[in-house]
Amino acid sequence: MENPFDDTYFMKKALQEAEEAYDKGEIPVGAIIVIKDRIIARAHNLTELLNDVTAHAEMQAITAASNFLGGKFLHNCTLYVTLEPCQMCAGALYWSQIPKIVYGARDEERGCISMETTLHPKTTMIGGVLAEEASALLKRFFIEKRNLNWSKSGQVKKKRPTIGWAWKL
Numbered sequence: 001m002e003n004p005f006d007d008t009y010f011m012k013k014a015l016q017e018a019e020e021a022y023d024k025g026e027i028p029v030g031a032i033i034v035i036k037d038r039i040i041a042r043a044h045n046l047t048e049l050l051n052d053v054t055a056h057a058e059m060q061a062i063t064a065a066s067n068f069l070g071g072k073f074l075h076n077c078t079l080y081v082t083l084e085p086c087q088m089c090a091g092a093l094y095w096s097q098i099p100k101i102v103y104g105a106r107d108e109e110r111g112c113i114s115m116e117t118t119l120h121p122k123t124t125m126i127g128g129v130l131a132e133e134a135s136a137l138l139k140r141f142f143i144e145k146r147n148l149n150w151s152k153s154g155q156v157k158k159k160r161p162t163i164g165w166a167w168k169l
Contacts (some may be wrong), residue, residue, distance in 0.1 A: 005037040007080070007102050011130045014080040014104070017044040017057065020136055024049060028137045031057035031081040032076065033065040033098075040077070041065035043098045057081060058089035062096055074098040082113035082134040084127060096122045104134030 010032060011158040017030025021044035033041040035161035043060030047053055058081055066072050082161055085093060085101065093101060097120050106127060119125060 003037070007126065007129045010034055010078070010080040011038070011082070011102065011104055013039060013042070013133075015130060015133055015137070017042055018082045019031060019127050021045045022141055024138060028141050029057045029081065030082045031061040033061050033077050033079050034067075034142070035065075035077045040068045044141065051102060056086065056089050057109060058085050059092055062092055066096070071097065071149065074126050080101060080129075082130075083107055083138065086110050087112055087115045087117045090115075090117040090119060093123065094118065097122065099123055103127050104129055105131045 007057040014032050017032065019030070021030060022028035024044075024046075026045040026048050030043070030044045031041075032039050032043070040066035041061045043057045043154040045057050045062060046055040046060060049055075051068065058079065061079065061081075062074070065074055065077060072095075074096040075098075077098050079098055080102045081089075082104040084103045084105065084107040086107065087110070092168070099120075099122055101123060103125070104127075106113070112119070113127075
């Protein structure tokens with residue numbers, strides 16, 4: 001009998017987390033961590049909400065999984081993330097000693113592959129699982145963000161000045 005809990009199944013769960021990030025106005029990246037076909041951590045980007053550049057989906061998932069397991073090492077776990085981890089997240093994954101990383105879309109500019117980041121020697125990484133779906137969500141997010149700065153006529157909208165120290169004379 002075939003196991004229904006394959007990489008595609010779990011990547012769909014990570015994509016659900018990415019949709020939550022999208023709904024909150026965050027860059028839509030989602031992550032889950034699994035041990036023995038059981039999801040022990042769910043997370044998505046929270047950098048805007050928390051005003052924290054380190055609040056990437058992977059970092060949130062690592063923390064949640066470590067708390068669940070009661071230790072800092074994620075042995076026997078798999079991370080599913082909708083976008084290839086960045087250098088910061090790959091470094092944290094190195095220290096967690098997670099044995100398997102599965103990502104959806106490649107990050108050609110800032111991903112750990114392009115940055116030549118070293119993963120733990122026992123870590124394997126698989127890419128491209130539901131890559132089109134993950135990439136489409138990211139593209140939709142950035143197109144919508146860019147369109148907020150354009151009017152229907154194609155002219156750049158003038159932003160209203162924010163009241164701050166420069167405006168108090």
